[in-house]
Amino acid sequence: MGTNVPRIKLGSQGLEVSKQGLGCMGMSMAYGPPKPEPEMIELIHHAVNSGVTFLDTSDVYGPRTNEILLGKALKGGMRKSVQIATKFGVTRSKDGKMEIHGEPAYVRAACEASLERLQVDCIDLYYAHRIDTRIPIEVTMGELKKLVEEGKIKYIGLSEASASTIRRAHAVHPITAVQSEWSLWARDVEEEIIPxxxxxxxxxxxHSPLGRGFFSTGPKLMENLSDGDFRKMIPRLQPGNIEANKVVYERISEMAKEKGCTPSRLALAWVHYQGDDVSPIPGTTKIDNFNENIGALTVKLTSEEMSRLSALADFVKGDRHVFMYSTWINSDTPPLSSWKGEY
Known part of the structure; x- marks a missing residue:
């Protein structure tokens, strides 16, 4: 196993993961067509052998095919070396609209299906991928707590949840991790969620600690995107905004040159320097890019360099997500007293 990747305790419930994880979504969807399975299995094996053991997927990636891929890649002895994080709660309707589900019966059925696709007995970290704003969070958490008690999941996470939702969920059963977009240009979590x-x-x-690839290649990123690449719709990568955001990339590039590292390593190092309770999950489909990302762990930053990098957010134009309505900004749920079903 690789020894160059430090390990951290994620949350206070006992989960230990590599200080950097691997986001697996792009292997199966969103960033162009699915990538060849043998190559992706090779990449996953390379990551684990390099010491990156925290693997992030979801039942909606593909949909479903990303969990199947991970299940195949980890069959046999490798399962013991990794921490698998997957998610439930997002479905696509026939017309492609995103729907969010937190009903207890749905949570249980989704968990059983993920266990089967991943070919595991237990999921290490199970996230609510988005918050169902129709259902008190306590109701969703009640079912997740039962799944922990039954040994089907070890730890519970929330993705893109507001501070009040996190607090209410944590009162039902301890939350181990919160996943949200956080990077040099996605800073909205710093006010309430991180504290x-x-x-x-x-x-x-x-997630998306490299600005969905923008900090690796800058505006050039948009030149080679295939049809159906989700990034073509992201507001800050649209014409107009991307010209303004080019300045941000140029400043990162200048600093990276001074430090003798690449812009992507610098951007990722900034995320690592946020604390020992942080494990970013940059995604990639190429071994070379994976190796590049791992190099971020060796970049040293002074407090002055951190301040210079942090100040770049002031220049960013455009929203960070296509579906801002589905982020933590709108993730509060009704009070438990309003619930008429079982709990």
């Missing part, structure tokens, strides 16, 4: 997680002893898993 709430730290107060409650919850780990933080930043």
């Amino acid at each position: 709430t997680c730290r107060e409650l002893g919850i780990g933080i898993v930043p």
Whole structure:
């Protein structure tokens, strides 16, 4: 096993993961067509052998095919070396609209199906992928707590949840991790969500820490995207905004040059320097890019360099997500007293 990747305690319930994880979504969807299975299995094996053992998927990636891929890749002895995180709660209707589900029966059925696709007896970290705003969070958490008691999941996470939702969920059963977008240009979690997680002893898993590839290649990113690549719709990568955001990339590139590292390593190092309770999950489909990302762990930053990098957010134009309505900004749920079903 690789020894160059430090391990951290994620949350205060006992989960230990590699200080950097691997986001697996792009292997199966969103960033162009699915990638060849043998190559993706080779990449997953390379990651685990390099010491990156925290693997992130979801039942909606594919849909479903990403969990199947992970199940195949981890068959046999490798399962013992990894921490699998998957998610439930997002479905697509026939017309492609996103629907969010937190009903107890749905949670249980989704968990059983994920266990089968992943070919495992227990999921290490099970996230609510998005918060169902029709159902008190306590109701969703009640079912997740039962799944922990039954040994089907070890730890519970929330993705894109507001501070009040995190607090209410944590009162039912301890939350181990919160996953949200956090990077040099996605800073909206810093005001309430990060402090709430730290107060409650919850780990933080930043997704898209490289700005969905923008910090690796800058505006050039948009030139080679295939049809159906989700990034073509992201507001801050649209014409107009991307010209303004080019300045951010140029400044990162200048600093990276001074430090003798690449822009992507610098951007990722900034996320690592946020604390020992943080494990970002950059995704990739190429071994070379994976190796590049791992190099971020060796970049040293001074407090002055951290401040310079942090100040770049002031120049960013455009929203971070296509579906801002489905992020933590709108993730509060009704009070438990309003619930008429079983709990």
